[in-house]
Amino acid sequence: MFSWFGKVNFTPHTKVGRFADYLKDGRLMGSKCTRCGRTDFPPRADCPECLSGEFEYTDWSGRGSLMTYTRIDAAPTGFADMVPYIIGLVKLEEGGRLVAWFGESIPEAEIEIDMQLQVVPRVFGEIEEIKVYYTLEKPGTTWNKTPA
C-alpha cells in the first residue's frame, strides 16, 4: 500500500492524501484551515492553532530559499543505488519548509546556502518505485510532465 508515492511514503493513506494526487498534476499544495485561516506546509489535517479538523488545499508556488544541505555518501537501506545524493532543506515563500533532492539543473558546485530555488513536482519511471516526488531546481524551471 505504500508503494506508489515515494520509496516508503504513505501520504496517500493519510488525511492529506490528495496532496499526492495534486502533485501528480503538477501542483504543490499546502493546507489552509477553513476556520481560522492558518496555512501550513507540509499540509496538515488538524489545525495546531484552533484545533479545527476542517481544511482546504491551497497552491504553493514552490519558490523558496536553501536553508541548509548535505551530500549523503553513506546511505541507509533502500538508497544505496542513488549514492551520492544531495538533500536540501528549503524555506518556502508562502511559509513552511520541505526536504528534497537537488535535481539536474543544479550541479553540486553551484549549491550555496540562501540560494533561490524552485521546487518542481515530478512523476517518473526514472527512479524505480518512485512515481511522484519533487526536486530542487533553478528558479524558472518548469515541470516537464512525462506521461505515466
Next chain:
Amino acid sequence: MTRVGIVGIGHGRFGRRSDATVQELAFEAFREALGDAAIGREEIDAAVIAAVPEYHKQRSLTGVIMEYLGLNPKPAWLTEDACASGSAAVRTAWMAIRSGLHEVVAVIGAQKMTELATPEILALMGRVGEVQWESIFGTTFPGYYAMLARRHMHDFGTTKEQLAAVAVKNHYYGARNKQAMFQREITLQKALSSPPVASPFQVFDCCANADGAAVVIMASEKRARKISDRVIWLDGLGSATTSMSLLRRPTLTSLPSAVESARQAYEMAGVGPGDIKVADVHDCFTIAEILAYEDLGFCEPGQGGRFIEERQSYLGGKHPVNVDGGLKAKGHPIGTTGVSMTTEIVKQLRGQAGERQVEGADVGLTHNVGGNGQYCFVHVFKKE
C-alpha cells in the same frame, strides 16, 4: 527537600561485542555496580531498563535482563527516548524514589546494536527524523546533524578543522579510558582525510554504533547515607522536547530542547554554567559537542568552534567536556549512553577518574540528546 543520590556505578566495555548477549553485557555492569555500592541484590526495590528496543533480536528486553540478573520478582520497566533513553531512565528512577514508592532503584542501560548491519542501522536512525516528509528522501542521522553543521558554518564561520578538533580531543581522552571502544589518539590530519559520510561530515565526525552496558544505583537520601559515605547527589533535572522534523525547528544552530533543559536543571540545582567543573555531553557528531558548549552556556552562541580551538574543553580549560572520550571514542550504544555519562560524572565528583581527573570537581553535568534534538535531558550532580 529530600535528595536522591547515586550510591553505585558499573560500566562494561563498549565496542563490537559479538562475544556476549545483551543480558550478559548488562550483567558485567550490574556486578560492578553492586560491588561499588557494596550492597546485595535484595536491597534493590525496582529497576529501570534503558534501551532502544528495535536494534535487538530479543523482544521486550526488560524481561530477559531481569531474569538473567536475578532481579525477579522486583518490578521493572523500560524507558525509550532514542539516544536519550539512558537519562530518561535516570529521571524516572529519581521520580520513583522521590514519590516514595521505591527506596533503591537500579538504572540499567543495555544495548546491543551490532546485531544489525550499518545500512539497516542508518535506516532505523534516519526514521528518528520524520518519516512522512523527510525519510522518503533518504535522510540519515549523520545527514541531519550535517545539515545543522552546514548552517552553523555558514552563520558563524565554524570550520571543518574546528569540527575535527572535537574528535581529536575525544580520541585523546578515549585513549585513556579502558572501557572505550577506540583507545587510540588521532591527528587532525587523519580526521580530515577520512572517507565522506554526509557532507561536511567525514567518518571521524561521527560516533560509532556500539554494544555495551552501564548501571547506576540510585537511592533516597535516607537510604543513600546508610549505604555509602561518598554519595553523589542528583540535584538538578531538566528535560524538554522540540519538533521531530527540521521542517518546524525554530533554529538550525542550536537545540532548543537543550537550552530549555539546561535552564531548568541549573535553576533546580541553584547553579549556573560557571559552576560546572566537568561535563559529559552528547557528541554523537562533532557539531553536537559544539552546539552543547553553546546551549549549556559554556560559551556564547556561535563561539563553540573557537571554544574547542582554544582547548577550553580539555582538562585545564574553562570547562572540561567529555574527558572520558565522549560518544566519539567510547562508542554509542544508544540506550546505554546516558547511564554511561552518569557513571563518568559520579567518578569525577568522587575523585576516581585517575589521569583524566578534573581537579576540584564538585559540580558536574550530563547533557543527553535524543534523536537530533527531539528530546534532551540535562542533569546536574553535586558532591555533598
